[in-house]
Amino acid sequence: MNRTKHYSCENIYIVEAPSGGLLQVWRAHESSEYVEDADPATDVTNTRNIKIYKVDTTTEKHVEINSLENHVLLLGHNETLCLSAEEYPHLKANHTYFTDDYEEYLFGWNNNRRDIGIFDLANNSCEELVSPQLWSNWPTPIWITPSLTRL
Template identity: 55%
Template sequence: MHLVNPITGQQIALPSVTTIEYVKPIFDESRSVHEYEYPSHSSREAFFTPSIMPRCKLREYCFQFKAFVFHDAPTGSYIVVLIHKPFTHISFARVGDDKWTLLRPHCHYRDCTYKDGFLYAASLMGEIHAFDLSGPAVTMKIIRGSDDDFDPDAVQIVQAPWGGLLLVSRLKEFEDPDPKVSALNTMEIKLHRVDDGAEKLVEIDCLPDHVLFLGLNDTLCLSAKNYPALKGNHAYFTDDQEYNQRRKSSRRDIGVVDLGNNSKEDLVSPQL
């Protein structure tokens, strides 16, 4: 595994994928890695039943979900964080590490950010798990809201311009009753600010003079005053292709949501 600068081509070696829990190398006669033994991620029942995967399959689409590089200001170094399958666990490595460290026991993460020695990871449970990576042993605290029925379909965490953290949750529905021919579409966006002191999420109903960009890439929160072409208190979003990639004829989930009333404006025609 390597970090690659797409502009300069510079590469930095990362710990081997075989040091991540669940991944076991299979060697050929020349003692080169030929395949991997890797748990199926299609269902929890199959979790402990390993599959044999070629190197290219694991590398291209079966393992990595999302990767981050965070600057660790106190040490002047960097931390690489990987959200990976099965069940989108999180592993991390510091500069100089020879293996990845799995953050147990939770899973189903979709996004994370790093601030003041803490890795904040957003879970599909509608929670934020704050891992303290500053000490020799990793500790964790759970930051959750008061809505027990909260069940988002997509979550993102973003550092706001004023220094706080926001959890952005998207609720989706199938446009067509038959999920085999339809894709999930964003119907509502909920916002919570992170109250670190009280260790809870506080729901808010607007972002005056600010705008959000949501998608599978980094989430952004910008000041609308600095970008007159953008609408304040709005979220611009794209789908993550999780349900769209096998439905080429489905309408893409790309649009703008007014955070004040959750009204949505589509930005593409029904079919690209």
């Protein structure tokens, strides 16, 4: 499927939509200003935007959606999930929880601040998930997948 970018996008994820279709999620980062001789640990990357598109595999097009309604996205290096906020009441509906999966940091530098947070899709803003922010790359932050069966 051909894709076009409306802005700089470093990560693209595919996730199953609550309706059973596919969603394409675009995540854009912004980095602190590059200084040639600076310690790499001073380079900080933050998620600045998340856009979600519903994928129509028949027409090979995608349409931007502005709300997940009563659902939650989890984005990260190990897995991408879309969950019901009703089944997981501790998670905020219409929000995206993300862990750092910026490749340069995952495989290169050990002492950079991690980009971990919650993105509010209603007002395009981020809040911290972990405070203070973590500064170590090892191990890579991952989501622990909840059991989807009810007890």
